[in-house]
Amino acid sequence: MAKIKTSYICQNCGTNSSKWIGKCPTCGDWNTFVEEIVEKKTSLAHPLLSKTHSKPQKLTELSEKLEQRIITNNKEFNRVLGGGLVLGSLTLIGGEPGIGKSTLLLQIALTLTQQVLYVSGEESLSQIKLRADRLELTNEKALFLSETSAEKILLHIEQSEAKFVIIDSIQTIHTERVESSPGSVTQVRESSVLLLKYAKENNIPIILIGHINKDGNIAGPKVLEHIVDTVLQFEGDKNYLYRILRSLKNRFGSTHELGIFEMQRRGLIEVSNPSELLISQNKENYSGTAIAATMDGSRPFMIEVQSLVSSAAYGTPQRSATGFDTRRMNMLLAVLEKRIGFKLIMKDVFLNIAGGIKVEDPAIDLSIICAILSSDQDIEIDAKTCFAGEVGLTGEIRAINRAEQRIKEAEKLGFNRIFISEYNKIADFKESQINVIKVKKVTQVFRQLFA
Secondary structure, eight states: OOOEEEEETTTTTTTEEOOOHHHHHHHOEEEEEEEEEOOOOOSOGGGOOSSSOOOOGGGGGGGOOOEEEOOOHHHHHHHTTTTTTTOEEEEEEEETSSSSSSHHHHHHHTTTOOEEEESSSSSSSHHHHHHHHTTTOOOEEEEEEEEOBBBHHHHHHHHTOOOOOEOOOOOBBOTTSSSTTTTTTHHHHHHHHHHHHHHHHHTTEEEEEEEEEESSSSSHHHHHHHHEEEEEEOOOOOOOOEEEEEEEEEEEEEOOEEEEEEETTTEEEEEEOOOHHOOOOOOOBBBBBBEEEEEEETTOOOOEEEEEEEEEESSSSSSEESSSOOHHHHHHHIIIIIIIOOOTTTEEEEEEEGGGGGOOOOGGHHHHHHHHHHHHOBBBBTTTTTEEEEOOOOSSOOSSHHHHHHHHHHHTOOOSSSEEEEOOOOOTTTTSEEEEEESHHHHHHHHHHHH
């Protein structure tokens, strides 16, 4: 019998150590090392995992065929995946607790026409039934199982002849191949490898739900994200109704796609036109608001930027931003001070992206600066005017990507004019209903807006 070998493994990043240490030298976390068995003599391989015997092949022997996909009834979910679930793929969905991961996948399972197996290691079958009743959905093709053993799950997949499998969550699954507690780095890695091998050999798509740690990253070893074919991140603020499904890795499609959902009583509802929800429906104009034509991936939408500038009540002025990088806001305020001549050094500046959305698109810079100056001067900006431009440190407005898509989205929503960079090479919009104003410097925008 082989000698059992143990090692201390960080439960946050998976770093190995021959002895226990207090602080992980890789991720910097304290008291995360746990002793685990890393080598053990095992019995014969599981019979379900040794059906096929692969052999090396030449490229000329391989047939050229398109990836077959399972198209779900959720258009936003299909968009993020690149058109649907590829057969034999392993997908990982991460997100904060209570954000709606299980609800989304239960909705998908209850609307598919293929045989589905939903495996829950966290909830009982009665709890799943309560959630399904709340969603008011049912499906005779969907089977449900409460199990945490990876080997037993594979047996049930084989017996049920499932064509699509959902596992909630991978941190609760354990395998007999290693001796450590469920959720440990070794268990998560080995269980994922078992499921990946079965998915590839049997051409069955499997979706894993994963927990995240306090830093917002998917819990478990980093190798887990390398094992799977697709990594999706479910984001959103619990104080708002909107949820964003973002692709972080996709071997079968683009990583520049996102799906937007709205949390309602009957579950997550697709938002086909997010611009109408993210723009205030109030027809009155207020100072300190500006509309930005932004992009997230290949999807354009309009978003409202709100700003409030007031005299500092204390010695040190406050700088606060919600939904936007505070450091970039400070950089834009420095551009206003140095290049434009507006004195905001002794004033409080508050910035908010409406709807609870976090925006990283640099083309939102111009709308932020205009909103700040609108609040500072107490001058309203026309509600039918929008902006799309990146602001440089010299005060110039730099070119942005996909300018034509932004303009068409603004025109579709009824905007009269849009400010963009003069360096953008775009088609002629003379026959359109929107006035495209090209500018080089921030000062040119201010003259037209505030005279």
